Amino acid sequence: MASHISSIADFILTPDIPHGPRDRAALLLIDTLGVAAGATHLDPSRIARQHAARFHGAADADSAPMLFDGRRVSIAGSAYAAATQIDNLDAHDGFNPVKGHIGCAVVPALLAFADARPDLTAGQALDILAMSYEISARAGLALHATVSDYHTSGAWNALGVAAIGCTLRTADAGCLREALGIAEYHGPRSQMMREIQTPTMLHDGSGMGALTGSMAALLALDGFSGAPAITIEGSEARPFWEDLGTHWTIMENYIKPYPVCRWAHAPLDGLRALMRDHGLGPQDIDRVSVRTFAEGAALFQGLPDTTGQAQYSMHFALSVLMRYGEVGPDHISGAGLQDPDVASLMPRISVAEDPAHNARFPQRRTAEVNVTLQDGTQLASGVVDARGGPDTWLPETEYQEKFMQFCAPVTGDERAGDIWNMRSRMVAEPDMPFSMLADLVTAPVPPRD
Structure with a gap:
């Protein structure tokens, strides 16, 4: 095996992660699980779990429980159902340079493959998770640099999932x-802008990325061949792997404060700041105009009928923020979709490309927001960067508030608090069994009223 591939294999199969990236993995893990909880009762989540249970x-020995459900299905089915669930509540982490998401696929895969490993410690689990972020990020960078289409995240986060499966199955x-x-080869190279223009339950392809990556590991363990992966072994891809283990892309992932497409976050932050700083309510505002990048300006403009839209x-999203001062899961689902206000x-x-x-x-995901008040006064946000990224990190309390906002209504306050506290416990007690967290997030939740 070539030295280039051998060093990548060593990084994957024997991950040894520094404290900073390991700590960040713990935060990303718990944040993603909060989103999974919040998405439990959405229609796409229910359909995906029921599909996995049936088929x-x-x-x-080859099964795993589904998140916040408890029913046991195949490892690939469990990963698929949870990734689809998370992907359909658009509040999970992402990595700007690949225009996509990692945690929504690799976190479900970690939980699914770890079920057969009761010996797995929290520290080992965090190392494997951090490793999968690095593999996914570089596969995504290589794919974006070598093909013309803008593909969904499942096209490349599938490789991070496969890396998890092989590591936990000691390949x-x-x-x-x-x-x-x-x-x-089988990763879903679906076109992201199709989903932007016509939003559906397909979202960012991460459900199929988790399914494909899980199956890939299990097929290879059975002797199925498929090498090489050109996003790793191709000559054009090689530069993206040269800093593996020295440059930690996991530290550059963002965490979303709002459960909507990241492309809308800078306008939301700009309007939020103007309303806060000037004490504005919807009755004070005559017009809001946004200037942003082309992809953001292309977001769906009609009145949504579904959570995906x-x-x-x-x-x-801007109208929700104008009316309520926040954007939460209830605003983009159920009765929130028919809110006349x-x-x-x-x-x-109005939104325009700049x-x-x-x-x-x-x-960077930037925008400018200009507000015209009812009396004609003009207010301008200036250039706004979306909050929650490496240069605009949120206060610690805001991450916890987001987690509880998403998780507690589904699990109850006590269980949500126990899950949140696992973030610090796993870092402080790396030898504790990872199953202590897994048990909390795979047990069923009460039915929705």
């Missing part, structure tokens, strides 16, 4: 190489 049966380097090739609608505000909003913001994308 993804497996023997006990050797040769088997791992085949698994990465299978995951890349609501999460890809800047106009709707929100609908009445949408005509006040070349200056195009030039910053995808490394």
Whole structure:
């Protein structure tokens, strides 16, 4: 095996992660699980779990419980259902340079494969999770740099999932190489802008990325071949792997404060700041105009009928913020989609593309917001960067508040608090069993009223 591939295999199969990236993995893990909890009762989540229960049966040794459900299905089915669940409540972490998401696929895969490893410690689990973020990020960078289409995250986070499966199933380097090739070949190279223009339950392809990556590892362990993965072994891809283990992309992932597309976050932050700083309510505002990058300006503009449309609608999200001062899970689902107060505000909003913001994308997601008050006063936000990224990190309390806002209504306050506290416990007690967290997040939740 070439030294280039051998060093990547060593990084994957024997992960040894520094304290900073390991600590960040703990935060990303718990934040993602909070989103999974919050998404439990959404229609896409229910459908995905029921599909897995019907069609993804497996023997006990090859099964795993579904998150916040408890029913046992195949490892691949469990990973698929949870990734689809998380992907359909658009509040999970992401990595700007790949214009996509990692945690929504690799966190479900970690829980699914770890079920058969009661010996796995919290520290080991965090190392494996951090490793999978690095593999996924570089696979995504390589794919974006070598193909013309803008593909969904499942096209490349499948490789991070395969890496988790091979590590937890103690594959050797040769088997791992085949698994990465299978995951890349079958990864869903779906076109992201199609979903932006016509939002559905497909979202960012991460459900299929988790399914494909899990199957890839298990197929390779059975002797199925698929190497090479050209996003790792191709000559054009090689530069993206040269700093593996020295540059930690996991530290550059963002955490979303709002459960909508990241492209709408800078406008939301700009309007939020103007309303806060000037004590504004919806009755004070005549018009809101936004200038941003082309992809953000292309977000769905109509009144949404579904949660998927609501999460890809800047106009709707800004109207929710204008009316309520926040955007939470209840605003983009159920009765929130038929809120007449929100609908009445949408005509006040206009969005336009600006070349200056195009030039910053995808490394930065910026916008400018201008508000015209009822008395004609003009207020301007200036250039706003979306909060929650490496340069605009949120206060610690805001991450906890977000987690509880998403998780507690589904699990109850006590259980949500226990899950949140696992973040610090896993870091402080790396030898504790990872199953202590797994048990908390795989047990069923009460039915929705």
